[in-house]
Amino acid sequence: MVLWGLVLLGIFITVKGDERGARVRRIVGGDPAIAPPEDDPVVFTRFNGKSARVLGVRDLPHYVFRGVRYGHPPVGKERFLRPRQYFLEGFENATHFPSPCVQPVPGQNTVLGKEDCLFLNIFTPTLPTGTEGLPVIVWIHGGGFRYGSASQYGVRHLVGKQVVVVTIQYRLGSLGFLSTGTKTLPGNAALWDMVLAVQWTRNYIGFFGGNPHRIVVMGHGSGASSAIMVALSNVAKGLTSGIVAMSGSSLSRFAVDDAPKSTAVEVADANGCPTGSELTMVRCLQNLSPASIIKVDSSIETERMTKQGFLSGLAGKLGSAPVFEGRRDGRSLPPVSEKEPLNDPDSSHSKIPLLTGITKDETKRACQNQFKDEIIKNLKKIPDFLDKVVVKNLQSALGIEFNKNTSAGNLLGLLDTNQFKNYLSYQKDNLVQGLGKISEATSDALFNVPALLTADAWSKQDAPSFLYRFEHAGKLGKGSNFLKGLPLIGNTSQNDASDGTVSHGDELAYLFESQDMEGRSIQSDSGNPDDDRVREFFTQMVTDFARFGKVRLGDQDVKPFSINDNNFIEVSPKPKVSRDFRYCEMGLWLGLAQRLQTNTCKLFQVLDATPLGTLGSGTQKLGQTIGKVGGDSKKLLPSLGIGR
Template sequence: MHSTDIVVLLCLVINCFHVNGLIRVKRIIGGSPADIPPSAVTNYTRPTTEATLTSTEQVIYVKRDERSALVNGVQNDDGTYSFLGIRYAEPPVGRFRFQRPRKLKLKGEVDATKFGPPCAQWKGGKVIGSEDCLFLNIFTPKLPDGNVSQPYPVLFWIHGGNFKTGSAAQYIPRHLVRKGIIVVTIQYRLGSLGFLSIGRKELPGNSGLFDIATALRWIHDYIKYFGGNPNRIVPGGQGSGASSATMLALNKYSRRRVSGIFAMSGSPISPFSLDDSEIRTSREVSKETRVCDNLEDIQFVRCMQQLPLETILKADSGVQENRLKTGGFIKGLVNLLVPGPSEEGEEDERFLPHFVVTSPFQAIKHGLFPPVPLLTGITKDETGSGCRGNFFQEIKKKLSQPSYFQSNFFMDALQANKGLLSNKTINSELQSLFRNSNYVKFFGMLVASALSDIEKIIKQTTDAFFTLPAFITSHLWSKKSNVFLYSFEHIPKKSLAEEFLSGIPLISPSLSHNYEKKGPEHGDDLMYLFDIRSIEGAPLENPLINETDSTVREYFCTMVAEFVASGKPRIEGTDEWKPFSAILGNYMVINDRPKLVANFRKCEMGLWTGDYEILRSPECSILHQAAEALKKSFGQIQSPFLKPSTIGLPLYGLKPPGYHRKPIGTLPGIVPNPLLVGGGGGGLSNLRNQSITGGTGNNPLNPLNHNSGISNPLAGLNALNNHQSHGHPGITGNNNPLANTRSALPDTRPALPGLNRPFGGLSSNTAAGSRNPLGGLIPNNNANIRTTPPVANENPADNAEGGTSSNVNPLTGLIGASRTTNNPAISIGAQDSMNNYPSRHTGLFGFRKIFRG
């Protein structure tokens, strides 16, 4: 901000008064004060913003949820507006540490003239920021008034930093805002505070992702008051921020608020997107604390909640140091070194939804995302900074061992690509492929002989860890929606990546003084979209001083703004940017003379994916021998990554194999697998668990129930662990997706269940309502369950274990609910809960009331 900035107030009623001869206008839009954290909690002090009032603005009349608020913002010297440090959730401190965020509604008077503190992180041997950090910033071209013909599209920016470092205050988007879009920058909890997980309900992890989703929901609710279009929000980010943005589209609760995705140097299948060993990570953190080690579940969580903030951040730093010492340069370059997002499964025992229910690779492969466009790209030499800096000496030592780069390097690189692994293991076909020295030798043929050894390593690691995930994501995403791919290739005179992404090993000063930078590296493209500030929000010098840099910034900002506004990027003076296809491999080269090019690293991607068709293409004639070796050795004509899925989209709510990584407990007496399918033997339609699905005759998903209805895809299932069920199919199974499992003997009427009660008679209540999709879920004769109600009108799964009365309630009365109305899925132990929703965040240790809000 500048000394000429103007403070703006939004309010319900005009209330003008003079301040030093200037006119201040209040406007209403909703919020709550963003308090400065006490000095005892953090060493952070918010930078001051001197503002001078110079003009009168139009008044906006807004009211939401019977609440009103005054939000004081800043008008910048270029006429745009900034609203800084707005809380979107309650402070996650004290007993709320590690718990899911609780969204705030705007109310009262809000000072939005200063940045909030960054989320707590370890920097320079001390704590930076605060746990009280769930703030966002809004930058808008104009305030909504009579001169604004239509609301502005919104870029929802998620900062990078490997889920360990960074803040929203670093990114000042004035160049993007001038293009006619609103930019929102948000903060989310980092490291253990945001992602520590023990893989159980006591600490399921991913609180940081829920922070991001909550901020997205907040923006969807309130952005119209700032002139934004709630129906045109495009999440975007760089690095780990890019993988987080894409995960929003994969999550069924947040995807409806997503109009597109902008992903820079990251994807949901990047090697840093998920921690595939979160339990081991939590043990390493607990060991570093020297206090909470060797404690079980809830004792461990409570111990961690009571630790000083500094102890937790030092523990994270210790885990990173240990992993860098033992993991080698490949894992150090791109893998998570502190707690990060993890795959949780469908839900926990509290009936609360999880965020990452299956591996992102499987989700994208099966098309489990909305049909929204994707703009994604990489920089030319993503790993250059790390290879020339932190890991230069190790790489130099490895280069003295030619055998390493002839064999072990490729297996290590494949293993580090955790986002592409299946069940934490390498695809067996690729594993065999990359152990074949006659195959991996072809990688060397694609690298220019004139390059130095360190440059060759930069090319190989960039392809393995950034180009490959971008290519596979683009290929799979393009099967359902448009993808626009780019390669940023302009070399800046001075890099600011270390300022934007300080603290991640991939970014470091060069130790290779004889190396001439041949391409932009990870984070070098950020300064062409944003002016840089420190993590705390202090202004820094922007080195874009020459005309070429300014030209590239104009092209890059235009490209992004056009995509946010329309879903289709455009750069003036270039050919029409057609969506990406794996056949053409078309992409945009971003430099001072941008152009559309075909065959995006085509031959390299053919080798990394083991794709026969690519290797046999005319463009890759040098690799034809590799293609024949591939076909001869493995009979492989399609890539293990890119070949079509053998299982289609979900059927009757069933998820593809791999959707549930961990067994998840449910109610007593019900099988632990929440898919509610069982039976012995299994069949060919199940590729992962041979006991889940299978069947006979024309019933594709029928577990050995030889008399099941032919037209019934899921008839006679053993949903409730009745070991005799596979010999006794449901009698009324025809055309009934889940009719009459073993214990549905009293309910044998042939017509009713298959028509109005598609899940009727599921382990039997003889009087279940005729429009009850899951009526009578719990059997009366099961010793572990008490009773089900005799009547359940329009109630899909009414009153298991003791609920008394419920109307229009999809999943009510689970264990002891006494009164519930319009409640989609209230959880265990709730009393007198009304208008509840399964995604309400109720914490780790149970609750008595949950509210929609």
């Protein structure tokens, strides 16, 4: 009788509904529940002892759950601290995109967004069907750690490939990354936001049709470097099954702040906060309006660019960014980023697949637009500007130093800047050629070298890595549709592709539809058949990787990256696998003697005046010979075999 009463009670329980009326909730163990109507997606969750009813919307052809909270508000005394996980409970209205995190309005002395911004959006082609669920992509937006939102990126084309996509928000600027490198202000609060969002996804995504054991973390630019640091962090161990890093890695110049305390003191001074006591400084900063902190970030960025020049705008590092925390932060808490993850060859959790790549002209549009006048002025005014200034500063940005206590082996070490003359030669009265050479050099040093080193580091960890180069200059939106405000992008829309340029962010339009910060469409697709072919291949490549951990071309699996082949995927209307990724250019920047001795690289004539008596036989590894890569806090440990 009691059991029968419980059954009757379960049948007649109704859940409070919206304007479309109540829906019946059946108890576990009864008849199968009726599938939710297509225009009324409701998901019931139960985790950590809490139950929730989550109402989303139908955005044909998929379901969307917008503005789902994953972290408690990081405001007041919780500003700068690690986030606290939010567990779904009661009725959750997920029908509206969230406000973005506080950030500057490009080109204006104002800000937008809210400090209470730890939300994510879930896009799924189907609600749970009783199977293991679909692969999941967690998207970490780029924007130089200062710009962007979870709602800017329309994912219709990705979701159409039968994957679940989760787009996340994290604290930006000094609100997310301010650090003194001490226990008082250890930093990396935003990296903890990302880790928490991935953990939240692991806990809940099964209720939304995703497979919690098949989660790929994916990002662009600063989002790519963050994706690698998050996925390989000890605190996120086992949460991810792969990484997609677009135009960025943890070896990128912009990935970390090597001098976080000076940035923190600048932020405090400009806001009138005392700096003698770190605790007093932090408490003062916690009582300021978020807008005042973000506006100071903009002032610091402008001041640093004015002082350091256009290379700082291309390379980043103009404000607060992630830091390497060391083994402990002084509070007996584990770090999210103890050290450069690629330096740990014994880290078994790094044996997950990686798909990484760049565009063919990462910095070209910036060199020919917002930095054009400054570059031309320097080309006219400074003798040997390219090799004496640009190359020297880029070598410093790479952070490569030759360990003179080690046999030279296959390395010349850090080449003298004079050795770059043939690589950078142009007619002195042709400033357009000069601009092109600067864009080539900066793209190689700031993007291609980190991509190559990262792909190779993975291959040395017995984990498959795949390298691509996006080469299609189509008619779809450019990087400015997604990354406006980033110094590398500028504040104006630049959609002209008539010169064949494919710069930073231009590939995003082939995965995502561009939207404003709150999810409203800002551009309709107006591509051509070639654009359609590239989008079809690019989305398929990414979703195949999410599903299988590998890449296919036609009906064949693509061979993982090998330093012997330098193999990479050309993303174009007719995609193909090519070899010798920037073979001689990478040899020049990294001082790889064996490459530079080949007939292939004879054009550069680098070794003509260089003693070759101690060059060795080709068995030594770059990682054993280079002193350090990527600045004071980074080392290239995964040995880059020389090959060939």
